[in-house]
Amino acid sequence: MSQAKKCRVAVNGYGVIGKRVAEAVARQDDMELAGVADISTDWRPRVALQKGFRLFGATGEHTQAMRESGLEVVGNLEDLLGVSDLVVDCTPKRIAALNVDIYRQRGIKFIVQGGEKHEVTGHSFVAEASYSSALNRESTRVVSCNTTSIVRTLTALKHAGLLRRARGTLLRRATDPWESHLGGIMNTLVPEPEIPSHQGPDAQCVDPALDVITMAVKVPETLAHLHYWSVQLTRPASTEEVLDAFAASSRIALIRTDAGLSALNTVKELMADLGRPHDNLYEVALWSDMLKVEGDELFYAYMVDNQAIVIPETIDAVRALTGTMSNAKESIAKTDATLGIGLLTQIAGRR
Amino acid sequence: MSQAKKCRVAVNGYGVIGKRVAEAVARQDDMELAGVADISTDWRPRVALQKGFRLFGATGEHTQAMRESGLEVVGNLEDLLGVSDLVVDCTPKRIAALNVDIYRQRGIKFIVQGGEKHEVTGHSFVAEASYSSALNRESTRVVSCNTTSIVRTLTALKHAGLLRRARGTLLRRATDPWESHLGGIMNTLVPEPEIPSHQGPDAQCVDPALDVITMAVKVPETLAHLHYWSVQLTRPASTEEVLDAFAASSRIALIRTDAGLSALNTVKELMADLGRPHDNLYEVALWSDMLKVEGDELFYAYMVDNQAIVIPETIDAVRALTGTMSNAKESIAKTDATLGIGLLTQIAGRR
Numbered sequence: 001m002s003q004a005k006k007c008r009v010a011v012n013g014y015g016v017i018g019k020r021v022a023e024a025v026a027r028q029d030d031m032e033l034a035g036v037a038d039i040s041t042d043w044r045p046r047v048a049l050q051k052g053f054r055l056f057g058a059t060g061e062h063t064q065a066m067r068e069s070g071l072e073v074v075g076n077l078e079d080l081l082g083v084s085d086l087v088v089d090c091t092p093k094r095i096a097a098l099n100v101d102i103y104r105q106r107g108i109k110f111i112v113q114g115g116e117k118h119e120v121t122g123h124s125f126v127a128e129a130s131y132s133s134a135l136n137r138e139s140t141r142v143v144s145c146n147t148t149s150i151v152r153t154l155t156a157l158k159h160a161g162l163l164r165r166a167r168g169t170l171l172r173r174a175t176d177p178w179e180s181h182l183g184g185i186m187n188t189l190v191p192e193p194e195i196p197s198h199q200g201p202d203a204q205c206v207d208p209a210l211d212v213i214t215m216a217v218k219v220p221e222t223l224a225h226l227h228y229w230s231v232q233l234t235r236p237a238s239t240e241e242v243l244d245a246f247a248a249s250s251r252i253a254l255i256r257t258d259a260g261l262s263a264l265n266t267v268k269e270l271m272a273d274l275g276r277p278h279d280n281l282y283e284v285a286l287w288s289d290m291l292k293v294e295g296d297e298l299f300y301a302y303m304v305d306n307q308a309i310v311i312p313e314t315i316d317a318v319r320a321l322t323g324t325m326s327n328a329k330e331s332i333a334k335t336d337a338t339l340g341i342g343l344l345t346q347i348a349g350r351r
Numbered sequence: 352m353s354q355a356k357k358c359r360v361a362v363n364g365y366g367v368i369g370k371r372v373a374e375a376v377a378r379q380d381d382m383e384l385a386g387v388a389d390i391s392t393d394w395r396p397r398v399a400l401q402k403g404f405r406l407f408g409a410t411g412e413h414t415q416a417m418r419e420s421g422l423e424v425v426g427n428l429e430d431l432l433g434v435s436d437l438v439v440d441c442t443p444k445r446i447a448a449l450n451v452d453i454y455r456q457r458g459i460k461f462i463v464q465g466g467e468k469h470e471v472t473g474h475s476f477v478a479e480a481s482y483s484s485a486l487n488r489e490s491t492r493v494v495s496c497n498t499t500s501i502v503r504t505l506t507a508l509k510h511a512g513l514l515r516r517a518r519g520t521l522l523r524r525a526t527d528p529w530e531s532h533l534g535g536i537m538n539t540l541v542p543e544p545e546i547p548s549h550q551g552p553d554a555q556c557v558d559p560a561l562d563v564i565t566m567a568v569k570v571p572e573t574l575a576h577l578h579y580w581s582v583q584l585t586r587p588a589s590t591e592e593v594l595d596a597f598a599a600s601s602r603i604a605l606i607r608t609d610a611g612l613s614a615l616n617t618v619k620e621l622m623a624d625l626g627r628p629h630d631n632l633y634e635v636a637l638w639s640d641m642l643k644v645e646g647d648e649l650f651y652a653y654m655v656d657n658q659a660i661v662i663p664e665t666i667d668a669v670r671a672l673t674g675t676m677s678n679a680k681e682s683i684a685k686t687d688a689t690l691g692i693g694l695l696t697q698i699a700g701r702r
Contacts, residue, residue: 167650169520169579171540171568187572188616189522193608195643195650215579215650217522219570221538228520228566230581257544265539292546299518299546299566 006032007322010084012058012077012099014038014048016176017113018090020311022053023277025088027338028315030324034084037077038062041069056080081106086318089113096120103139109321111314114144114202124205126151127316127335128249131328134320142313145306146170146214146225147202149284152251153302154203154210157231160245162298164232165211170199171219171226173306180222190218223264224281225304233296242298243288250336251312252302253283253344257290261348264303271305274343280308282341288349312339357383358673361435363409363428363450365389365399367527368464369441371662373404374628376439378689379666381675385435388428389413392420407431432457437669440464447471454490460672462665465495465553475556477502478667478686479600482679485671493664496657497521497567497576498553500635503602504653505554505561508582511596515583515647516562521550522570522577524657531573541569574615575632576655584647593649594639601687602663603653604634604695608641612699615654622656625694631659633692639700663690 007030011022014036025033035054038045039062048055054074057063063076074080081087081102086109089096093115100120103110111125118124121139125131129151134140143151150168157163172192175184197216204210219226246252255261261270271279286302293299312335318324319331336342358381362373365387376384386405389396390413399406405425408414414427425431432438432453437460440447444466451471454461462476469475472490476482480502485491494502501519508514523543526535548567555561570577597603606612612621622630637653644650663686669675670682687693 167518167581167648171522171570185614188574188614189570189572189577190614191577191608191638191641191652193613193638193641195641195652196645213581213645213648213650215581215652217577217579217652219522219540220572221540221570223539226540226542226568228568228579230518230564230566257542262544263536263539263541287542290542290544290546294547294564297518297564299564301542301546301566301568 006030007318007324008032008034008083008085009318010034010080010087011036011090012087013090013092014040014044015090015092016178016307017310019048020278020280020308021088021090021314022048024311024315024339025318031318035074035080037080041066041071045071077102081108084108086110086322088314088318110139111317111321112139112141114142114147114310116141118205125313125317125320126155126206127313127328127332128152128251129155129206131316131320131331134317135326136323137321140317140321142310142317143202143206144199145304145309146199146227147206148309148313149227149302149304150199150203150212150214151206152249152284153246153286154212155207156245156249156252159248160241162233162237162242162245164234166229166231168212168214169228170197170214170216172216173222173225174218174220175222176307177222184222185218185220187220192216192218221264223268225306226264226301227304228301229299231298233298236296237293237298239291239293242291242293246286247345250332250342251283253285253349254288255285255344255348256288259348267303270348274340276340278307280311281305282308282312282339283344284309285344312336312341357381358669358675359383359385359434359436360669361385361431361438362387362441363438364441364443365391365395366441366443367529367658368661370399371629371631371659372439372441372665373399375662375666375690376669382669386425386431388431392417392422396422428453432459435459437461437673439665439669461490462668462672463490463492465493465498465661467492469556476664476668476671477506477557478664478679478683479503479602480506480557482667482671482682485668486677487674488672491668491672493661493668494553494557495550496655496660497550498557499660499664500578500653500655501550501554501563501565502557503600503635504597504637505563506558507596507600507603510599511592513584513588513593513596515585517580517582519563519565520579521548521565521567523567524573524576525569525571526573527658528573535573536569536571538571543567543569572615574619576657577615577652578655579652580650582649584649587647588644588649590642590644593642593644597637598696601683601693602634604636604700605639606636606695606699608638610699618654621699625691627691629658631662632656633659633663633690634695635660636695663687663692
């Protein structure tokens with residue numbers, strides 16, 4: 001594919017991630033949203049049509065049912081893949097593994113999400129860590145929200161030569177806001193029974209050199225995850241050095257409690273005030289005035305919007321797989337510009 | 352005071368801690384609850400009378416107001432102190448510091464709670480760590496719930512020769528259950544703006560040799576605190592060694608997720624089923640099947656009932672100050688027996 005020709009991107013699954021990916025793809029001038037495929041007949045695909053997206057049924061049967069419910073459906077997934085250069089699979093956990101056979105049979109490039117195993121594609125993607133090894137591959141897996149945040153932050157410390165090992169405690173939002181009427185937890189905390197939790201090994205799928213161990217607990221809120229980290233540095237460092245290391249990544253926003261961003265909800269409100277779609281927080285929002293260095297130890301906390309953080313990575317992954325841009329920095333800068341990434345530190349930022 | 356004569360204990364402040372201390376004192380055969388003092392005229396002191404406790408007003412004015420509201424009040428705080436050997440101050444944070452002058456003028460021994468500064472008494476108390484240095488002192492301070500849990504667990508590791516340094520993340524309940532209609536937080540997380548949080552230095556008030564750093568965050572639930580710890584051991588150890596170290600403390604209950612204790616609420620329900628007053632969890636409830644040793648590193652999580660954990664310590668502190676028992680182990684065993692401590696590991700325990 002030449003740089004002049006737009007990459008035609010299919011989105012399979014129009015849920016929490018799919019709808020955000022579709023919206024982000026539509027903002028890229030080097031991509032074209034070929035269409036979105038789903039199985040639902042409720043309000044969700046109707047919004048896709050409202051936005052002018054071409055809608056497809058996941059199978060012939062789904063296409064028929066969707067048409068019977070009054071939805072304007074172009075065709076089924078096979079039809080969508082026929083007019084696409086790449087498909088981003090945003091179907092629920094474990095379903096993508098089944099779709100992969102279809103993608104491979106058709107010889108179409110594909111991206112799966114972090115709910116799938118690394119082995120499904122043999123490559124795990126975070127733009128700042130593994131863009132170059134994804135170049136022109138058949139497929140990759142954009143890792144989960146928590147893993148993305150871990151790789152972004154630890155890669156930043158690694159690039160500055162500061163990372164020895166990292167130990168994290170992850171407070172996981174109980175369920176997504178749009179699904180919180182379907183179940184969740186109230187007035188309790190539910191530890192994940194396994195220590196270490198899976199996010200550490202998952203980060204090592206992207207960068208096997210990371211010395212990282214995590215513990216996780218489910219908390220009764222829906223807004224975002226919150227991480228607490230104790231990091232052993234390679235040497236004693238100053239707070240400024242550490243902040244500089246994080247600031248070198250555009251995907252890490254340094255925010256301040258004394259700018260009024262004292263809790264998850266206030267950060268989300270700022271995203272809404274910025275007019276971002278779905279109030280998306282694409283960045284790791286790391287509190288610079290909370291961060292503490294004690295000798296060769298570093299302590300900090302950050303917020304992870306589990307619905308949004310992987311969106312810029314997915315856009316970059318499209319460029320890497322199709323070889324549209326060979327340089328990670330170039331793609332990251334382009335994605336950032338289209339999604340408004342970079343404003344946050346300016347508004348409520350480092351100092 | 353001879354061992355034959357019961358220690359007469361006054362409780363000043365009949366709130367979350369005071370009512371539990373009064374109930375626990377009433378269960379001791381070497382103590383006598385001289386009475387409880389408060390300022391309230393609502394339902395709370397009425398329950399104290401219902402239990403047969405002698406009620407006093409904090410000042411003459413309060414005594415009068417309480418009498419006018421129909422409460423049967425014996426006298427004021429000065430009268431109560433006159434018939435007591437020791438007073439446990441359970442008034443709200445910072446108020447005890449003012450009462451201390453009264454106690455000192457009267458020459459009565461006193462205990463303050465963890466909301467006060469270490470300097471108020473010059474001694475900070477956790478039975479397993481500082482009983483002997485409290486013997487026959489004028490006063491001590493029973494440290495806060497979180498600090499108590501930290502000193503108990505790290506002391507257990509220290510006694511086994513395993514502790515090098517400990518780094519913890521504390522999930523703090525937003526408010527107490529009985530006060531949750533007065534304010535709290537909903538559907539968000541509120542990091543404490545200062546890293547490290549105050550609990551690490553506070554633990555060092557009890558044992559200056561502890562190398563401990565903590566971070567804390569407020570979570571939207573009311574049941575208990577939850578701690579996650581990454582501990583560097585003095586050497587690689589087996590899981591059994593570590594569990595043995597914790598099991599050596601009766602105030603640490605080893606519980607299991609696979610016994611159904613998979614979250615804070617299920618542990619509290621077990622306390623209710625055991626018939627404990629106020630469903631009190633006096634122990635640090637540490638999940639033995641979640642605990643993990645990796646080389647010389649140890650990871651674990653435990654639950655802290657902020658309303659109950661200091662109650663057995665307060666009983667032990669009474670014995671230490673009055674010199675009733677010179678041996679910490681003897682006092683701890685007696686307190687444990689009266690409060691039912693020890694059952695938990697048997698019921699849902701180590702393996």
